[in-house]
Amino acid sequence: MGRVSFFFGEAFRSLWRNYFMTIAAVVTVFLSMFLLGVVMVFVYNINAVLKDVEQKVEISVYLKDTASADDIETMQNEIVEMVEVKDSQFISKDEALKRLKEDLKEHEELIKDLPANPLPASFEISLKNPEEVALVAQRFEGRPIVDEVRYGKEIAERIFSVTSVIRNISAIFVVLLGAVSILLISNTIRLSIYARRREVEIMKLVGATNWFIRWPFIIEGLTVGLLGAILAVVFVLLGTDFVMDRIRENLVFLTVPYDAVSSLQTGLVLLGVGALIGAAGSGLGLRRFLNV
Amino acid sequence: MIKLEEVTKIYPPDTIGLESVSLHIEKGEFVFLVGASGSGKSTFIRLLIKELEPDRGRIIVGGRDLSTLRRWKVPYLRRNIGCVFQDFKLLPSKTVADNVFYALQVTGNASASARRKVDEILNLVGLGHKTNNYPHELSGGEQQRVSIARAFANHPPLLIADEPTGNLDPETSAGIMQLLYRINKTGTTVVMATHDREMVDKMRRRVIALEQGQVVRDQLRGGYGES
Known part of the structure; x- marks a missing residue:
């Protein structure tokens, strides 16, 4: 001491x-x-x-109108089970329209007179590691019920x-x-x-x-x-x-x-x-x- | 107390410090080491405290062979050797008392009794009234007495002094010599390097004369210059 x-x-x-x-x-x-x-x-x-x-990089999987409820559910289960997926959300045709209306609030007249809902249903998928976006997106391409897969390829890579x-x-x-x-x-x-x-x-x-x-x-x-x-x-x-x-x-x-x-x-x-x-x-x- | 066997120290590239020096100093002796500058006096002293290593030969101090003494044990060797130098080597930031106390503190002795011991020793060297001064406030002779007090604080069996009077006038030197003499009387071996001719002649003690690193004379009751 x-x-x-x-x-x-x-x-x-x-x-x-x-x-x-x-x-x-x-x-x-x-x-x-x-x-x-x-x-x-x-x-x-x-x-x-x-x-x-980076988190804003998401995959949107647009579905054909012909996809049945069963097909959609099968796909949803599949997405949930993928290890790379952090979060996913199913957007039905109606929801898609509602969102669009919200987005266009001040210009509602633009879509007021639509004869039918032209918007496709979709899955929005965000990943744990956004850099794997291309890999995951690939899995959905060419499927019978899938119309288009988008993830802003070039923007994401840049x-x-x-x-x-x-x-x-x-x-x-x-x-x-x-x-x-x-x-x-x-x-x-x-x-x-x-x-x-x-x-x-x-x-x-x-x-x-x-x-x-x-x-x-x-x-x-x-x-x-x-x-x-x-x-x-x-x-x-x-x-x-x-x-x-x-x-x-x-x-x-x-x-x-x-x-x-x-x-x-x-x-x-x-x-x-x-x-x-x-x-x-x-x-x-x-x-x-x-x-x- | 001190034994040198064929000790040689060469400073690179080829300056001779000591050359084949063998000698023996008994316990309780008072020995003058004389010789011109560069004759090897300081080398001798620095070898004794293991500040230098010899190139050849064996040095035994107080029964310890310095060549086999581990580096970490050197401080313990030095606590048994009081050192006094021409330039005093006092810590400028410490008071007189703290300078002496430091020698006790390094041994782990920082008790109140150690404090009293410091006062005693300072009284002994006649500086009892300057314990709280700083070294730069003292005269050369006073500083040297502090350094002797510090060297003696642990009551070492050996005290070595490298030209302790080198910077002092004759009268002050006499006082310092008196002090060393008294320390020697307590049984402490004293080895003192000097070229103070008058002092050596007056004291009539053992004189070891060095010249170019060699012992040229070793006389029991000698003077500075006689042969």
Whole structure:
């Protein structure tokens, strides 16, 4: 116990005494964690929007008017049993007409005088993994009761190719930024250790073990990392709140799914990364000077 | 206490630190190590605390063979060797008392009695009134006395001093010597490297003279320059 409080005392005294270095290190952690946080929130939201777009890729299976109720039921059972299917809905001819009427509310006269219902009955199928849309759609083609299968083939493919590119780019961005943060922070820490290398040498000569010297440095690094990360989290959360409000006000049509869980995740990741880099950075940065 | 067998240390590429040095220092001795700069005095001392490794030969300190001593055990060796240096090597961010206390803390002894011990030792070296000052607030002689207090805090069987009076005026040096002499009286072996001719001549102790890494003279009650 005496030893633990000694290590903490040493760490905090030294943070206080070398306040200029402390501030420099905290600001470095803050800036890199803030950048990382902003990119993470950005990527998270892009992902959510992409998912939303992808979910809109549905298969519509239009049935011939000659299809009997039995045939339709058989097909419905079959669809429900497919593992790829997330959700499916049967739209009867009447329902299709009703929907059309709703859609055309202000131009009802256009379809008012139809002699008979020209719309086909259909199944609307959404998939667990929208990228399998072509595969599933194929199964319905050429069946006796099926008139046409539509899934917006080209649009779907284009969407998927664009989303995968965006996803890859943003993943690379996060990884790069993470690496840069680690370098930047550990460099700052190494600088502050270098300034005190003579002290470390003296401690060794007096007979201190490596861990006896190391602990205060690790606690220092941890503190710097946490302080910087806490600042970053505060600014990222305030910032996203502000930006999200503006987006919701001005771009009402965009579904912006930002939620509390993702903020919490971002916050925890930043705190964890900050603390880890801080502690590991000083623990490892010290290594060179311990070989006396 | 200290035994060297055919010890050679060469600094790459071919500067000789020590060359085939064999010697024996008994427990309780007071030994001067004399010689010009570059004669191997500092190499000798750095080898004793395993700050350097010899290229050849065997070094035994306090019954421990340093060549087989594991790296992680080095701190435990150093706790049994008090070290005093020309440049004092005090921690600038710690007070006088904390500097001495640190030597006790590294051994895991941070008790209240250890605190009292620090005060006692500082009184002993005549710095009882400066315990809360920082090293930069002290004169050179005072700083050296702090460093001696720290070296002696654990009551080590061996105390080595590398030109402890090198930066001090003659009067202050005499005080430091007095202190080392008293420490030697408690049974601690003292090895002191110096080129303070007057001091050595006055003390009449064992003198080991080094020249280009070799022992050229080993005299029981010697002076600095005589042969």
